[in-house]
Amino acid sequence: MLSHVPTTSVTLMTAVYRKIFPAVKTELQKWESRAKQIPNNELRTQALASIASKRFHCQGGAVFALLAGERWKEAVRFIVAYQTISDYLDNLCDRSTSLDPNDFRLLHQSMEDALSPGNSVKDYYQLREDQEDGNYLIDLVETCQDVIRNTENKEHMRIHLINLEDMYANLQIHKHVILEERIPRLTKWYERNKVKVPTLTWYEFAAAAGSTLGIFCLLSYALSGRLDKKLAEAIYDSYFPYMQGLHILLDYFIDQQEDKEEGDLNFCDYYPSKEKMKERFTFFINQTDNRVRKLPDAKFHKMVHHGLVGLYLGDMKVKTLDSGHEIAKDLLKISGNRARFFNMNTKIYYKLSKNKNAV
Structure with missing residues (x-):
């Protein structure tokens, strides 16, 4: 049984390694097996590549299953399926020959349908050459629908789920079209939405739209039975735009x-300079701290927040960046001891993985 939300870094890491990661591995093995059966070579290649290279997205997202109480395995099932859709579609848009925004929009309709049990698959x-996937994408969608269908109080989170998904889908559409249209489309999109995010630039808004963390948090609380309208609104306001923006900006940073x-x-x-980028990252860190402290299980949300900083800045790619070490050092200092704890664990993990591969 896993019903207690961790409140310390040690209890969090213990639950993650003993419960969450093994459950994620089981789910990913299932989807990897399904992906190997995809008839179309290109779709099969991209499905398998997304699982192989982006499984850490599922591992990180599944930490939110710790908020779902006794239904944590259902949360893991949803999170792995939904994140697998996201990573698979990112590969299809990023690495395919298609540059058609209508194709990208139809592909990402699957992510809205996954959040809407009443929607038909x-x-x-339909708008691309490669089509036959042996129902792989539909099965992923229906897995997500099945979990939400059996979730109490789902009406409280629906508007927020759809808002977050709509922003995510629009980002993917605008950033994958022909090169000359990307920035004009992204800036026009921002102009239509900047009243919601007056403190952000167009590229920071785009980053905040690119995270799935808010969706996973909402779903996990709903599964726990604790979600009401007020909490759903608080989660949305706490995760978007600052927590989600920080998440994706760190990803882009490394x-x-x-x-x-x-x-x-x-x-x-x-960003006009490295100094300005560090200043804005600090702003996101401080704003996220202020927002998540108002949530129940505030210690957990703070650990997730500081964990993001520690994990990303512990990545070996930081060493390849101009001023990377100095910026990482300053941001870790601002984030505090928890971030340094996760940073140290990440570096140890990479070192052990490297030694293991060298044997």
């Missing part, structure tokens, strides 16, 4: 060199 590949080599869009490139 569709032919999500990928700067990699994205430069690949010619991919990176939101950190739009």
